[in-house]
Amino acid sequence: MPQHFSVLSLKYDLKASLVVFLVALPLCLGIAVASGAPPMSGLIAGIVGGIIIGSLSGSHVSVSGPAAGLTVIVLDSISTLGTFELFLGTVVIAGLIQLIFGLLKGGVLGYYFPHSVIKGMLTAIGLILILKQIPHALGWDKDAMGDMAFLQIDNANTFSEIWYAIQYFSPGAIPITLISLLIIFFFERPKIKNNPILGIVPGALWAVVFGILANRFYSFFLPDWELSNEHLVNLPVVEKWEDFAGLITFPNFSKITSGDFWVIAITIAVIASIETLLSIEAGDKMDPKKRVTPASRELVAQGIGNSVSGLIGGLPVTAVIVRTSANIASGSKTKLAAILHGVLLLVLVVGIAGVLNQIPLSCLAAVLFMVGFKLAKPAIFVSEYEKGLNQFLPFIITVFAILFTDLLVGIGIGLIAGVFFVMRTNYRKSIQVTELNGRYLVKLQKDVSFLNKAPLRKALETIPDGSEVIINATKAQFIDHDIQEVLNDFINSASEKNIEVDTEGLKYNLEETL
Template identity: 35%
Template sequence: MTTSLPRPAQHAPPRRRDAVRADVLASLVVFLVAVPLSLGIALASGAPLMAGLIAAVVGGVVVGLLGGSPLQVSGPAAGLTVVVAELVTRFGWQATCLITVGAGLLQIAFGYARIARYSQAIPPGVVHGMLAGIGITIALSQAHVVVGGSPPTGAMAALTELPAQVAELRPGAVLIGAATIALLLLWPRLPHRVRVLPGALVAVIAATALAVALPDVPRVDLPGNLLEAITLPTLLPDLPWLGIGAGMLTIALIASVESLLSAVAVDRMQQTGPRTDPDRELIGQGAANTISGLLGGLPVTGVIVRSATNVKSGARTRASAVLHGVWVAVFGIVLVGVVELIPLAALAGLLVVVGLQLVKPEQIRAARSHGELVVYLGTVAGVLALNLLAGVAIGLVLAGLVMLRRAVRARVRVVEPDGAAPWRVVVEGTLSFLSVPALSRTLATVPAGEPVRVELVVDYLDHAAFDHLDAWTARQRATGADVVVTEPGARRRGDRPRHGYGTWSQWQMAPGQEVDHTPHAPLLAGVAAYHADAAELIRPTLEKLAHGQAPKGLLLCCADSRVQPNLITRSGPGDLFTVQNVGNLVAGTSMRAALHYAREILRVPLIAVCGHSGCGAMRGLLDGARQPGDPLGDWLASGAPSLEALRGGHPVGRAALAAGYSEVDALAMVNVAQQLAALREHGVDAALVGLFFDIPTARVLVLDEDAQEFRRPD
């Protein structure tokens, strides 16, 4: 019988009323986050404050309707603050609006040209370093406002002028700014039930209330409401168009990359629902920037803070982003008097925290672990010392140099013999002509006439390196030495499977090879191949595990020879504490002992039970092959509840049979569900997962306990 994968379950769409209610509530929460951030970003950009609200309205409504990421929320972003501030200083606000329009048109062209995928080629170290540099610049400049001064342009100027500003600080501004920063830092640490409102909103409201007692504190000054702030573009004939064009391209590239990165993060946050269409997202962002620039607003990007708030607040559709824009518009038209009560130091304190949050320790650790810390730090230094474009250019150059270094670097080492073993020369990395001098020096340390094993653990071997190695091998053999050159992990005998994925018979038998029929021959040959191809590669990992284990979970699976736990979970040494028995049953003293050891000693957080197709134990249960006194029959008696559950119409069994699985496989799936229930009856409080290995298709399915059926993990 042909075994097929289960058909995806058809979910009924949520009731419209529930979706509308969820979107309205989420939009209100995002609106409360967006207002103070939009005002603060406009302040830091040197733009009219209402330009931030205009961008928030346009980003919410236009991108919400046209964008390719349904749950992403767009608006003015901190990542563009430094660029916009520089453009305003160089060209003025009217020209900056024109640049925003041009950037939007470029983004629309990017979307129609379908080049969004190329943004993924920008190294993370450059992107994260750029954002960190922007964040530090924002924090330094807004620190001047916190102490009662005016923000200078550029990070270095902000840093050098800060001591003089501190010497002339205004106590009222300092008090409000410090209170805002303290509340923003404290808010995430409070109990969840206390954090009903967003921290940014609470901090600004508290600072505004505090400012009532401090009448000399500078406050937001608005020329009118949102409608009055709309300024249509005017003809600007005398402009340095080369600089204007560079500004358009800069805004378009940064806004596109930031929007796409935010969209990817939103996709990861939501478990279900449509994925982002990156080209459509660029078209939506471009349309928003074009309209925002025409109306006198800031540039727009997808913003991860608002988007994450949207997802966490339970938004269902793009209506939430659109409604958030509507609420901002109502606020900017009707409640302008409320905005003018806000002290500038409160917005500055908010931006100091937002800027510092762009410097993420986990991104620094990731850059270090991937060998790209120099790229990250170089980008940050370039943004701070020069400007954003120069910092990105420096980061890209450093990323290229790092890649070049990796491409030409080979690690060559000699392992001296221990006893009768031969000398070993291990070559790792990329072996090109640039590595020949190091290879030559290392090979020269091997005495003439000594047997040598050369292990090429390389991903590339060019002609020059091969020629040098071949010549040295010939000279060494001429001295009477035995020289063996191996490539661990490489394919052998044409297109035969690799050792890790093929059976003994597949990779040990060559055409015309004489077969050794002794029972232990295949096993010993496998052990020998392990020593030849894998032992040295895995030794560093095992050295770290030599003094103890800390597995991530316990895996109970069948003892069937076709079920390879490490293979189907892609786990390595130390990952899983594995128990295998006939039928993967939670029964017997051995299993109880394993459970006790895993939970009480190893403290594993996860227990998984894995059944499989064509299981002999399940077939024996169905056939009733249980004779009194028969050890196998006595053991299978523990699986009787699973058989009863199948015959009683267990929903997992019904779903399996409806999907075309055989009765044996349906029983195996029901058995997994029953063993998970047995674990719960034993009082196991770890996370539990049910798996099913479908041997003919080589697929591993995961039990969805809510739907009571097995599904592919993707």
């Protein structure tokens, strides 16, 4: 379905792109630093994710950029290959693998993730955002903002970092965080947000302006509270376009024949594809208009984007849920918002890097707090619980698994839990045996697999001699051979027990006995 841009949608998309830019800026830098890559590589990936993938994607709301889920893989890959340039070569090849996968319609795999697991992923990311931003909100900025895993490279973890922050906080950061939160909350109120004048500029941008001015106030009147160096955004300063070109790193393909090179390329392609499919599925569920993204087309777009990113010195790119959720929550209407956020990254990083480097990280932490809260509202837990334990338990298992490991491991655990509860539900509902006045109804529903063999045999053994039995399989779409065998045995031996058997919708073989 083609996307239609209009003057009306432009107003909303531009506003959303500003918020996504403010969310993406620290994450692009933070993920690059946490990955052991040059900071510029994260920005390049953000620019490519916005402009190129945003243009090619069929998604109306998804935003792409460097992914926190690949941080450890990137760090290990650079170490294994020896240089960042060789790693870039694997990113280019990974993109080509994704492109081929998309052309082969591999995106259909994204439709098999259970709703409870997707919801758990979103909620877990919201909680992680909140927990990971607490140290930055308190002015403890020893770790990059893009570090989203529970266990960190420095042997600390999410909760120990909060404890360190409480002990070694920066007093100037806390007022900036609290007042920034109040500003954002104020501009989120419907009367303000929908006001034709006050609603033009998003609250996140006003919070950033306040953060810069507050820190300048500290420098004049409270020098001990002034935030500097590690407490501020740290962009490479580019004074002219020629300098920007000088920061671009080109890939090295000299090890393309080695096994390590291909293992890394395939690993990046597979994991980036999984994270993308999860993110676009989650984004579609959050989209107020419930539009559906063509999954295979998304993989093609991501493949082209990753190859381009690798060719000009950027990190691997995926669709990312943090930026996507910020985009949706900010009221974007079309994919123009994603494209414009990439343009802002390109233009503003080159044009006003000096100004952006004055933004306190505590101020951006407030912006990410609000994104995290919208993903992990208490009402979400209540809503999932009301759907029953078969939905709630995979949801909560996914939440805690991601919270205490990382995105990919947690999703894997969540999928196992989801499949278990699906099988458990089907196991219970596939066979129903009821009795009325000595007449027994054995009803087979949905798919009846070998897992139902034991309870079926046990149920049939309890039917007393001389009974009337109806075996109804009209609603069974699939009956496993093992189940058919148990039924055949029962039917063939029924006359010995004076049991009268009638079947509905069941094919059986009177001669098939063990």
